[in-house]
């Protein structure tokens with residue numbers, strides 16, 4: 039079985055410090071054609087740095103090879119599939135990078151006078167309009183810099199509207215399948231969090247909701263499709279229950295990859311929602327940003343949106359700063375502009391039919407994986423899934439093999455692991471999201487790897503439990519790494 043292991047380029051690579059030997063140089067300067075001066079004399083001794091102890095001295099080719107080799111140790115979307123569930127780690131077309139780097143857009147300055155920023159303002163206005171159309175909402179702010187930031191903005195908008203109506207209320211309801219950012223957001227916005235248990239089939243329990251919605255509830259925060267990849271089939275009814283009590287429906291739209299072009303949250307009762315442009319709309323992520331988490335709202339929330347707002351005045355765009363009900367700014371300037379440019383380029387290049395196709399393919403790919411792997415892995419919520427699918431390790435656990443072990447073994451087959459142990463309502467979860475960008479060949483290879491690992495877990499559990507075998511380092515002490523990180527190299 040080991041021979042199926044794929045090896046990426048993987049020379050042993052010492053630290054650059056260990057390659058060092060005194061006097062080696064990675065550069066050569068031409069002879070001085072002016073008189074030499076003493077830097078300390080010319081600049082002042084306090085401005086001249088002394089030798090850095092232990093600074094590595096290597097040749098040019100050694101420096102280049104060192105960093106190039108290290109770069110091959112990182113798994114990336116350009117290497118292969120990245121099946122992390124809840125993350126929508128899809129391939130982002132290079133052309134959108136090119137558009138975002140167009141000189142006039144990339145070098146636009148936020149303090150540029152409005153008269154000289156009409157193009158950039160038009161980009162943002164068009165993106166706001168496109169996102170409003172895609173979500174079925176009435177207005178959009180592009181300021182928030184991430185999904186969680188969008189959530190906070192959205193909940194502050196709900197608080198502002200309820201406050202204006204006389205009472206901001208105290209509680210936010212959140213299903214037990216929610217992303218961890220949802221309860222964190224509600225708490226930071228000053229609300230108490232109350233959990234709702236999911237039903238047998240993994241969706242919102244409407245009967246439970248009906249009991250819990252009181253005059254004290256500000257909103258229900260729900261991810262749709264939820265973290266099991268299942269569409270909340272009772273969402274319209276849930277919205278009616280909330281609205282009857284003057285409460286709002288907030289949708290975490292991080293999973294919009296399953297809905298774009300097919301269903302619009304505005305049409306099924308959502309009042310406020312955010313999108314993750316760095317998931318659904320073509321900004322690469324996983325490296326820590328920048329991102330964008332625009333918030334889309336129904337008309338009654340529009341006066342509260344962060345200032346400034348784009349405003350058309352005759353043929354020109356201006357910024358409206360005088361908005362007395364606004365919750366204020368949530369981000370310097372206008373948001374992460376480059377991310378916004380990529381999103382608009384992606385939307386315009388696809389068009390309505392193309393966006394819809396991407397959604398259909400994303401769902402098809404996830405359903406295909408479910409069907410192929412169902413005979414080998416336990417599927418705790420058999421409801422038809424959408425763009426991602428969640429198995430549990432129950433069968434493999436009988437042989438002492440857990441989801442983390444299976445994921446480590448997947449590395450030996452050349453794939454990035456799926457999401458391990460999330461959502462929490464599934465014990466030993468394996469959460470897989472292929473996205474639309476994977477073709478059948480890549481998905482079949484992934485499925486073959488997962489089937490092979492399921493067989494290994496029965497025949498040779500120890501092999502899986504001690505994986506990965508084909509990497510430079512195998513299991514690391516993750517707890518020690520988090521608690522006592524070693525961030526500085528010390529000369530021996």
Ligand SMILES: *Cc1c(COP(=O)(O)O)cnc(C)c1O
Pocket residue numbers: 124125184185186187217219261290292293314329331
């Ligand atoms: C990714 C994600 C978030 C958070 O988005 P960030 O941009 O990482 O802040 C929130 N909810 C869900 C369901 C997500 O998948």
